Each structure stands twice: as structure tokens, then as C-alpha cells.
Amino acid sequence: MFRNDVLSNFKKDAAAIPHANFTKNKDKHIIASNISLVLPKFLFLVGSKNKLKRFNENETFKNVFQPTREELTENNFALKGNWNTTFFKNNNPLILELGCGKGEYSIALAQKYPNKNFIGIDIKGARFWRGAKTALEEHIPNVAFLRTQIELIDHAFAENEVDEIWITFPDPQIKYKRTKHRMTNSEFIKRYKFILKPEGVVNLKTDSEFMHGYTLGLLHGEGHEVLYANHNVYKQEGSPEEVTSIQTYYESQYLEQNKPITYIRFKIKQ
Numbered sequence: 001m002f003r004n005d006v007l008s009n010f011k012k013d014a015a016a017i018p019h020a021n022f023t024k025n026k027d028k029h030i031i032a033s034n035i036s037l038v039l040p041k042f043l044f045l046v047g048s049k050n051k052l053k054r055f056n057e058n059e060t061f062k063n064v065f066q067p068t069r070e071e072l073t074e075n076n077f078a079l080k081g082n083w084n085t086t087f088f089k090n091n092n093p094l095i096l097e098l099g100c101g102k103g104e105y106s107i108a109l110a111q112k113y114p115n116k117n118f119i120g121i122d123i124k125g126a127r128f129w130r131g132a133k134t135a136l137e138e139h140i141p142n143v144a145f146l147r148t149q150i151e152l153i154d155h156a157f158a159e160n161e162v163d164e165i166w167i168t169f170p171d172p173q174i175k176y177k178r179t180k181h182r183m184t185n186s187e188f189i190k191r192y193k194f195i196l197k198p199e200g201v202v203n204l205k206t207d208s209e210f211m212h213g214y215t216l217g218l219l220h221g222e223g224h225e226v227l228y229a230n231h232n233v234y235k236q237e238g239s240p241e242e243v244t245s246i247q248t249y250y251e252s253q254y255l256e257q258n259k260p261i262t263y264i265r266f267k268i269k270q
């Protein structure tokens with residue numbers, strides 16, 4: 001009796017879902033249908049739990065900084081203007097990776113250049129948790145991670161504090177109404193100009209032909225100096241070694257799909 005009630009409830013639930021793979025009178029199909037309904041929810045819960053664990057761990061990592069929006073906008077972020085003296089405790093060049101994801105580029109560059117300081121920046125703390133943990137486990141002292149929106153970058157770094165910027169595989173934000181979120185638009189370039197030293201450079205690595213073309217057009221239009229551009233770094237020789245020797249998480253996926261990877265190095269007009 002009880003079993004029939006359960007089965008009839010399963011049938012009702014499945015009938016309410018148009019795509020459910022429901023087969024009458026066959027228990028195994030009914031169970032399979034219900035697994036397919038429950039599994040996404042289960043995976044979502046496991047994912048959320050992992051994220052929570054990472055958020056909590058980030059709080060304990062000494063190489064992770066997560067200022068609030070208010071701290072930044074009200075000029076109360078103590079590291080602004082003091083990254084080298086307070087955290088890195090040296091006067092080495094300071095290099096940022098914007099939208100660093102899991103932080104592969106920041107980590108690899110930090111290992112390659114121990115006499116430079118690197119900061120990976122992303123709004124998603126659960127992603128850069130990977131890079132921060134690797135840096136701690138492998139004792140890489142010249143890399144840190146900052147959780148903030150790139151839109152607030154000029155509140156996290158002082159004027160002329162930064163030597164170089166890497167933008168690795170940003171979302172191209174192709175739709176016109178998303179232009180303001182494109183990380184090489186005029187507004188972002190102004191913020192980068194503020195925090196960069198006058199001789200500072202910006203590197204853009206992307207799989208997006210649109211982003212590559214948009215950025216080149218904008219740089220020419222605004223009179224910035226393109227130092228180097230390559231529309232297929234693994235086919236066309238001449239890119240700096242660190243462009244072809246390091247791959248990010250997203251880049252590895254694009255390479256599997258045989259997508260050309262592009263690169264631009266530029267200086268912002270003073």
C-alpha cells in the first residue's frame with residue numbers, strides 16, 4: 001500500500017516536469033527518473049558546501065585580502081599604497097593579474113620571477129582559493145590574492161603603485177549593453193593609468209577575437225602605445241616567453257578546442 005502511494009507521488013512529480021524521463025509501471029525507470037531530478041540538487045549542495053569551506057579557509061590564509069566595498073570606497077583599506085612595505089616587505093616591482101580565476105598565471109609568474117611581487121585579483125574567492133593554497137603549501141612568498149571588483153581597483157592601489165598589469169582571458173562581454181563591463185574599455189584604462197607607474201605596461205591575453213580587435217581599435221583610437229600584438233601566439237612566433245610557457249585554466253580549455261590565443265602588450269598614454 002505504502003509503496004503504491006510513493007510510486008503515485010513519483011508519477012505526479014515527474015508528470016509536472018515536462019522533460020522527465022518517466023516510464024509507467026517500471027520501478028527502475030521511476031527510480032532513474034527521480035535520481036535525475038535529485039542529482040542536480042545534490043551536486044549543487046555539495047558545490048555550495050565546498051564553496052563555503054573555501055570561503056572559510058580564505059579567511060585564515062595570510063596571503064588573502066578581502067576588503068569590504070565600504071573599506072575601499074571610504075579610503076580605509078590600509079594596504080592601499082603600502083602593499084610592498086606592509087605585505088611583501090621589499091621594494092620589488094608590483095604586478096597585478098586581473099580576473100585571475102584560480103591564479104595559475106600569478107603563481108607561475110611568481111615562481112619564475114622571485115624578485116617581483118604578484119597579486120591575483122578576482123571577485124570569486126572560491127576560485128583563487130586554489131592559487132592561495134598552492135602559494136602557502138609551496139612557500140611562495142611573493143604572491144597574494146585580493147578579492148574585489150576590478151571596478152574598485154583604484155581604491156585598492158595608490159597612484160603609481162603598480163608596475164605591470166596582466167589581464168588573462170577576461171569575459172569579452174560581447175553584447176553592446178555589457179560594454180561597461182569590458183575590462184579594456186576607456187573607463188578601465190583610466191583606472192589602470194591611475195595605479196600604474198608612467199612607464200608601466202598592460203598585457204592582455206585572450207581567446208576572443210572580438211576582445212582582441214576591440215582592444216586594438218580602442219588603443220589606436222585613444223592614442224595609446226601598442227608595444228606588441230600577436231593574433232595567434234602558438235602559431236606565430238615572437239611572443240614573450242611567459243606568454244607561451246604559462247597556461248591558465250580557461251586557456252587550457254580553449255587550446256583543447258584549437259582556438260587561437262591572442263596577446264597585446266601596451267602602454268597607456270600619459
Ligand SMILES: C[S@@+](CC[C@H](N)C(=O)[O-])C[C@H]1O[C@@H](n2cnc3c(N)ncnc32)[C@H](O)[C@@H]1O
Pocket residue numbers: 098099100101102121122123124127148149150151168169170171248249250251
Ligand atoms: C573567464 S574567467 C578567466 C579566469 C582566469 N584568468 C583564467 O584564464 O583561467 C574571468 C574571471 O574574471 C573574473 N571577473 C570578471 N569580471 C570581474 C570583475 N568586474 N571584477 C573582478 N573579477 C571579475 C571572474 O570571476 C572570473 O574568475
